[in-house]
Amino acid sequence: MNNPTMTAFTIILTAALYIVSRKIWLKTQNALLAPLLLSTTAIIIIFHYSGITFEQYKPGKSIMTFLLGPATVGLALPLYQNRRVLLNTFIPILVGVVCGSLATVTTAVLLAKWSGLDALLVKSIATKSITAPIAIEISRIIGGDPPIAVAFVVFTGTFGSMIGASFLSVCKITNPVARGLAMGVTAHGQGTATILHEGQTQGAMAGVAMALAAIFTSFIAPFFIPLLLK
Numbered sequence: 001m002n003n004p005t006m007t008a009f010t011i012i013l014t015a016a017l018y019i020v021s022r023k024i025w026l027k028t029q030n031a032l033l034a035p036l037l038l039s040t041t042a043i044i045i046i047f048h049y050s051g052i053t054f055e056q057y058k059p060g061k062s063i064m065t066f067l068l069g070p071a072t073v074g075l076a077l078p079l080y081q082n083r084r085v086l087l088n089t090f091i092p093i094l095v096g097v098v099c100g101s102l103a104t105v106t107t108a109v110l111l112a113k114w115s116g117l118d119a120l121l122v123k124s125i126a127t128k129s130i131t132a133p134i135a136i137e138i139s140r141i142i143g144g145d146p147p148i149a150v151a152f153v154v155f156t157g158t159f160g161s162m163i164g165a166s167f168l169s170v171c172k173i174t175n176p177v178a179r180g181l182a183m184g185v186t187a188h189g190q191g192t193a194t195i196l197h198e199g200q201t202q203g204a205m206a207g208v209a210m211a212l213a214a215i216f217t218s219f220i221a222p223f224f225i226p227l228l229l230k
Helices: 003-028 035-050 054-081 083-088 090-114 119-125 132-142 146-170 176-195 200-229
Strands: none
Touching (some): 003 054, 054 083, 054 200, 083 090, 083 200, 090 119, 090 200, 119 132, 119 146, 119 200, 146 176, 176 200
16 A cells, blocks of 8 residues: 555544444443543554554554544533533632642652652653643653653543543542543543543533643643652
């Protein structure tokens, strides 16, 4: 295949596998069959046996990654439809996001540090609960490794989207605003996409939480994370 054909093929394959994985998850509601986990596993297996390399996949990946930005704008619709909820509970939402962001960074750094991990890994893990583009920049600033940071971001989002909603239910957290905030702060984009299936209020609050957490963390991380490392 020439490059344009390969790029088109990888994009179509990725989209098709995600659509199929999503339908399987919606039908089974099995956490182990989460769309991202299932589709990623399928892509790895197909590429392994077909001989397609990551270098061949990169052009298509870059296009799909670029499209994530415009796609995120879609969250504006449920946010607009739930604007009254946001305005009426903005202070509690802000407090929740700040506390949640501090908690995720603190627990990540301290647990990694107490586990005896290398300082580079600790700094890279610190940004696991914010969206990848911001995690990359923060990781560079604090001396972490951006590729490792992205790996932890993806793992956190995948794991959070798999068990987050069920864990909140076990904890008897039923308020849609609280559920959305929790998923947005801890599992960023993937958690937001998952909780959106519960309702537009949950999805809107998760989108707000994801954005506010990223902004807040980007301001405090360069000072707060080195403090935790001391």
